[in-house]
Each structure stands twice: as C-alpha cells, then as structure tokens.
Amino acid sequence: PARYPTNLLQKDWSKRKLHYGTDRLDYIKKVHDVEVLPDDVWLVTLPKCGTTWMQELLWLVMNNFDFETAKREHLELRSPYMEFDYMINNDLETCFRPIEQLSRPRLIKTHLSLPLLPHQIWDKKPKVVYVARNVKDAIVSEYYHARNVGAFDDKTLDNYVVEEIEGTKLHDPFLHITEFYALRHEPWLFYTSFECMKMKLRQVILDVCQFLNKTIDDETMKKMLKHLSFEEMKNNPKTNHIWELQQVRAKHGLQPEGQEFNFIRKGQMNAYKQELSPEVVNKVDNWVEWNLKDLNVTLDELL
Numbered sequence: 001p002a003r004y005p006t007n008l009l010q011k012d013w014s015k016r017k018l019h020y021g022t023d024r025l026d027y028i029k030k031v032h033d034v035e036v037l038p039d040d041v042w043l044v045t046l047p048k049c050g051t052t053w054m055q056e057l058l059w060l061v062m063n064n065f066d067f068e069t070a071k072r073e074h075l076e077l078r079s080p081y082m083e084f085d086y087m088i089n090n091d092l093e094t095c096f097r098p099i100e101q102l103s104r105p106r107l108i109k110t111h112l113s114l115p116l117l118p119h120q121i122w123d124k125k126p127k128v129v130y131v132a133r134n135v136k137d138a139i140v141s142e143y144y145h146a147r148n149v150g151a152f153d154d155k156t157l158d159n160y161v162v163e164e165i166e167g168t169k170l171h172d173p174f175l176h177i178t179e180f181y182a183l184r185h186e187p188w189l190f191y192t193s194f195e196c197m198k199m200k201l202r203q204v205i206l207d208v209c210q211f212l213n214k215t216i217d218d219e220t221m222k223k224m225l226k227h228l229s230f231e232e233m234k235n236n237p238k239t240n241h242i243w244e245l246q247q248v249r250a251k252h253g254l255q256p257e258g259q260e261f262n263f264i265r266k267g268q269m270n271a272y273k274q275e276l277s278p279e280v281v282n283k284v285d286n287w288v289e290w291n292l293k294d295l296n297v298t299l300d301e302l303l
C-alpha cells in the first residue's frame, strides 16, 4: 500500500489529542479485529463533512436505487455508524452487533482515522469511500450538532470554535484527511469532498457508480438528484438521524422531543465566513494555514 507522506512523521504531534484516547483503548483493540467482508463498503469521514449525504447516495447505488425502502427505513438502521452502539451502551461484547447482523453487501459508516480501522481492511480490500470537507465549515457545523444533541446550551459559536482550535479538539482533522488523501489513487479508495458534491453531484454519482461497478440510467439519475437535494433531505425524516438523536438524548436523560432538531442544517460552502466573527475567522484561517504548512498540501487540493 501507498505510504504516508514522510513529512507527516516530522511534525510535532505532541500537543495533539487522539480521536480515541487511552480510555477507549479496549474498544480500539476490538475494532482492530472486526471482521471485514470483501463486498463491504466502508464510508469514512470526519463528523459534519457530508457523511449522511454520501451515505444515502451509496446506499441507493448499492441497493438498486430502492427509493421506497430508503424512504421507509432510518438510514442509521440501513447503514450503521460503527462507533455508535459502543458510545450509547458501552458494552464491548455487543457493540458490533449492528454491523454483524447487517445483510450483505454492508455499508458501514465510521469516523475512525485510517490507522484505527480494522486490520482486515488491508487484506480483504473492501471498497472505501472518503469524504473530505473544508474544516472551517465542518467546525461550525459541529457546533450546531453538539448543541442539538444537548452537549451544551450556553456556549457561543465563536467561543466553541476558539476552544476547539486552541487545543481541546477531539479529532485531528488534518491528519485524518491527509492520510486518506495520500491514498487517493488506490483502486479500492474513492476520495471526494463535500465541495465536489455541492458543485457536481451528478458527476459524483456517476463516479460512485463506476467505482462500485453499477450503472445508472437518465431517469434514475433524475430521481437521485432530487432525492439527494438539500431540500428533499432536509425534509426526509429517515435521513435526519432522528433515531440516533433519540438514543443520545435518552442517554443524557433528556426528553426525545426537547427541541427542534435540524440535522440537515444549511448545506453551504464557505458559510463560516458569515457565521463567525472576523477575529475568529482570522484565527481559524491561521490555524488551518499553520497545520497544512508542512504537509505540502493546500486546503483547495484536499477538497
């Protein structure tokens, strides 16, 4: 397999936090040994990068464009988020049941970084899809998501973003993205971005079909573009993670219908410029520039 860019190894990562720290080491060890099937499709993203959008697209391509089932069943049940069960139930014995019990071919969503994925990924070579997004928009989107699930209700967007970039950030977005970017020419990996999906969704659908050896006719393409449009997905209860939200809120002892939940929120590119104050935009720009400087890659290239 392709190697990571060597300059990644020279970077000082000492101040970084791992996505999963040692408190979750037992879980990560279990993930290492998860069985991978050769006809699986693994969708890997950072949170808020267009995962749900691509997940619905992939599920439809993999399932003969079965719009009826897609409108009837929650996306999370058709295509589980691997880490979710453990987050909610904390049970190492049962946490992989949702993916083990899924009918084949399985579509599995994960936010884990490349080195933490099951080791069989490298032997069984299932198809892997990676969706990147401008981290500046993803971080704003993350704020609204965290507020929606009840993580806090008194923090401003500016404060959240500054806290995240000044050290408490859960994921290292730059490492997460660039590791997959480095592998983008591998035949088993399809690398794309939220921005590509926004600008040329039709082409992304065609590329995904080709990647998965499927064909699509004009009529179905029209249906896909409509079904995957922002307006349709925003009004589709099966793609708005209502099922997942109910579980998260119950875990925090919150009422299921405590507040209006807008999972599919704004769906725009570069909206961070309007949403953050000019000082925070400046901080975020510097943060991104500092982080990408010695990775020999620009933000535009990653998208």
Ligand code: A3P
Pocket: 045, 046, 047, 048, 049, 050, 051, 052, 053, 137, 140, 141, 142, 144, 228, 229, 230, 231, 233, 263, 264, 265, 266, 267, 268
């Ligand atoms: P915003 O909060 O910026 O609106 P994820 O699924 O990885 O959590 O990503 C969620 C982000 O994707 C949200 O971004 C959401 O609005 C956006 N999104 C989801 N479906 C979309 C669609 N059909 N068109 C455009 N954006 C979409």
